[in-house]
Amino acid sequence: MSLSSLSLDGEQLLSQIHTLGAIGADTTIGGRTRIALTDAEKAGRDQVVQWMHELQLEVRIDRIGNIFGILPAATEAGNQRPLMMGSHIDTVRNAGALDGCYGVLAGLAVARAYRAAGVLPQRAIVIGAFTNEEGVRYQPDMMGSLVYAGGLAADEALDTIGTDGTRLGDELARIGYAGDMAPGSLVPHEYIELHIEQGPVLEAEGQLIGVVENLQGISWQKVTVQGTANHAGTTPTRLRHDAGYVAAAIVAFLREQVVGAAPDTTLATTGSLRFEPDVINVIPRKAIFTVDLRDPDEGRLRAAEKRLADFLVGIAEREGVKINTERLVRFEPVVFDAGLADEIEASAKRFGFSHRRMTSGAGHDAQMIARIAPSAMIFVPSRGGISHNPREHTDDAQLIQGAQVLLDVVQRRLAAA
Ligand code: HGY
Ligand code: MN
Ligand code: MN
Numbered sequence: 546m547s548l549s550s551l552s553l554d555g556e557q558l559l560s561q562i563h564t565l566g567a568i569g570a571d572t573t574i575g576g577r578t579r580i581a582l583t584d585a586e587k588a589g590r591d592q593v594v595q596w597m598h599e600l601q602l603e604v605r606i607d608r609i610g611n612i613f614g615i616l617p618a619a620t621e622a623g624n625q626r627p628l629m630m631g632s633h634i635d636t637v638r639n640a641g642a643l644d645g646c647y648g649v650l651a652g653l654a655v656a657r658a659y660r661a662a663g664v665l666p667q668r669a670i671v672i673g674a675f676t677n678e679e680g681v682r683y684q685p686d687m688m689g690s691l692v693y694a695g696g697l698a699a700d701e702a703l704d705t706i707g708t709d710g711t712r713l714g715d716e717l718a719r720i721g722y723a724g725d726m727a728p729g730s731l732v733p734h735e736y737i738e739l740h741i742e743q744g745p746v747l748e749a750e751g752q753l754i755g756v757v758e759n760l761q762g763i764s765w766q767k768v769t770v771q772g773t774a775n776h777a778g779t780t781p782t783r784l785r786h787d788a789g790y791v792a793a794a795i796v797a798f799l800r801e802q803v804v805g806a807a808p809d810t811t812l813a814t815t816g817s818l819r820f821e822p823d824v825i826n827v828i829p830r831k832a833i834f835t836v837d838l839r840d841p842d843e844g845r846l847r848a849a850e851k852r853l854a855d856f857l858v859g860i861a862e863r864e865g866v867k868i869n870t871e872r873l874v875r876f877e878p879v880v881f882d883a884g885l886a887d888e889i890e891a892s893a894k895r896f897g898f899s900h901r902r903m904t905s906g907a908g909h910d911a912q913m914i915a916r917i918a919p920s921a922m923i924f925v926p927s928r929g930g931i932s933h934n935p936r937e938h939t940d941d942a943q944l945i946q947g948a949q950v951l952l953d954v955v956q957r958r959l960a961a962a
Contacts, residue, residue, distance in 0.1 A: 551658040553952050555945035558654040562944070565592055565634065565650065566642025576639040576935030581677035581688075582610070582713065587720035589634045593649060593674055600656050602672070605731075606724025608699045609692040610676040610717045613731060616656045619665040628666070628958060629733035629918070630655065630951065631673030632740060632910055633689070637681050641741075641937020643944075647925075648739045649674045651948040655955050667959045671731060675910045676717075682707045684765065685874040690913035693728045729917065735885060735958065736920040738911040739951045741939050745930025746903060753946055754893040754900035755924025758886050760912045761810075761841040761904060764850055765874035767833065768795065768857070771867040774822060774830035785828055786865045789820050792832035798856050799836065803849045811849050812839045812906070835873070841904050843877050879912040882919035885954075889923050892953040898946055907932075923950055 569577040569585030579586040590612060597604045597614035605613045613631075618624045632648030652672030659666055675693065680686025683705045691697045703714030717723045742748075747755050772788035799813035818834035836853065840846040854870075861868045886902070893900035903924065905912075911920045925947035928938040939947075 551662050551952060551956060553654055553658055553945065553949050554661065555941075555948065557657065558650055558948055559941055559944065561596060561650045561653070562642060562646060565589060565646050568592060569636070571639055571935075574639055574935065576641060577636060578638050578640065579634065579636045580638065580682050581635040581679065582682070582716035582720055584720070586635050587722070590674070590720070590722060593634060596653055597672070600653060600660055602656060605726045606722055607693065607726040607728045607730070608724055609689050609702050609728055610722040610724060611689045611693055611728065612674040612722070613726075614653065614656065614672045615731075616659060616670040617665060618669040619667060623666070623668045626732055626734035627669035627671040628955060629671045629673055629731075629736045629914065630738065630955070631671075631675065632738050633675045633678030635677055635679050637679050637933045639935055641932055641934060643741045643937055643939055644743065644932055645678055645740070647741055647939075647944065647947075651739045651951050654948050655952050658952055668734060670955065671733065673910070677713075678910055680765075680874065682709060683713045686765075687876075687908050687910055687913050690910035694913040694916040695729055696913060696916060699728050733914065733918040735882065736911060736914040736918050737885065737923065737951060737954060738909055738920070739923045739925075739947050740909060741932065741937070742924040742927045743907050743930075743932030744927060747901070747924060747926035748928060748930065750901060751899060752901045753898040753926065753943060754889070754950055755922075756886050756890045756893065756900055756902045757905050757922035757924055758881055758883075758902050759841060759904050760879045760881070760909060761839045761906060762843055762846040762878040763874055763876045763908050764838040764846060765872070766836045767871040767873055768792075768836060769869045769871075770832040771869075772828070772830055772832075772864070775828045777826040777828060780828060787828050788832040788866060789829035791860055791864050791866050791868070792818060792820075792834055794860055795853075795856065796834070799853065802856070803838070803852050806848070806852065807840065807845050810840050810842065811845055813837070813849070839906065841878050846878075876908065876912065879915050881911065881915060881921040885919055885921035888954050888957060889921060889950065892950045892957070895953065896946070896949060898950065923947055923954070
């Protein structure tokens with residue numbers, strides 16, 4: 546079968562990645578920071594909306610601030626169930642320029658290919674930029690796509706209080722993205738998300754395209770240890786109720802006993818940890834930290850959560866502290882649409898791009914949209930497997946190759962429409 550007839554403007558895609566990557570640039574340690582609903586993220590949103598207008602896309606914003614650019618179909622019937630692409634443009638702190646942004650801008654590149662050819666697709670094409678995929682300021686992550694897929698009520702999401710004490714709905718209104726479209730009202734016929742792998746597999750194996758078949762389960766908790774502040778110099782160890790020691794023991798337990806039980810699949814991360822009163826000569830009275838557990842298998846993920854829960858009971862008793870946990874996120878593993886995965890693989894083959902089927906380690910909006918439409922993902926390599934880091938990098942040629950596969954898959958899916 547021949548390759549798709551439309552052509553991708555790779556240079557424009559790379560240029561837009563660069564331009565968006567400069568918004569929220571961090572001049573101290575590099576990278577950029579566009580945490581959800583901050584002024585920097587608003588600036589990123591405004592830029593993407595402007596590019597959507599330049600492509601004469603209809604721009605719609607839903608109640609949780611998800612942004613949609615719509616390229617209409619050639620016929621009215623084709624507007625009913627659009628083909629959706631997209632990702633997110635919010636970032637973690639000191640992020641790379643590609644995570645999420647690549648998928649949104651590649652979606653615009655697909656729309657641009659249709660515009661450049663002067664043709665309308667058989668089915669409407671929608672490019673989405675979902676709100677708060679990273680979940681750094683407001684949990685859960687993938688929030689905008691979760692609301693869109695009906696997994697979280699919009700009103701509940703709007704009332705979410707962030708780690709900075711702000712209310713999500715107030716911030717959304719403040720940045721001017723409190724839309725009126727009902728989340729989920731544009732029901733996608735199918736959803737394809739192009740994303741960097743953010744891991745080491747494709748580069749290590751010299752593969753160009755990842756055909757993502759599934760995505761691992763995610764469990765986020767906030768753990769609070771309440772001990773007793775006391776003098777660092779006068780308090781014998783046996784009399785201590787040291788929240789700092791307990792937190793450190795839990796983090797060590799996660800690596801040794803939880804990951805240790807399934808070292809090839811279970812992952813555990815404590816990304817945020819703070820002590821109170823947080824001074825050098827006072828035994829911490831309190832430790833507040835996060836636990837991120839992941840595994841592609843639901844049974845192993847549950848076993849990991851249980852191991853941790855049992856350890857918390859024991860150490861609380863031994864050390865005379867109180868331990869509370871708050872669940873922040875719990876998403877089961879997701880299997881993507883086999884037909885779409887086959888289509889992606891066939892496209893990579895046609896281009897002669899090396900490829901392999903794989904699991905996504907990171908969470909993505911596709912895992913939420915998979916609740917309402919057949920969904921799949923395309924990965925491109927990440928240099929050194931680095932992501933959530935200013936050093937995040939994918940070669941220009943690889944970025945263009947991924948977008949070519951996206952365009953090819955979209956055209957084939959629409960030709961079958
Ligand atoms: O946490 C994740 O995997 C995603 O980056 N939100
Ligand atoms: Mn992402
Ligand atoms: Mn991310």
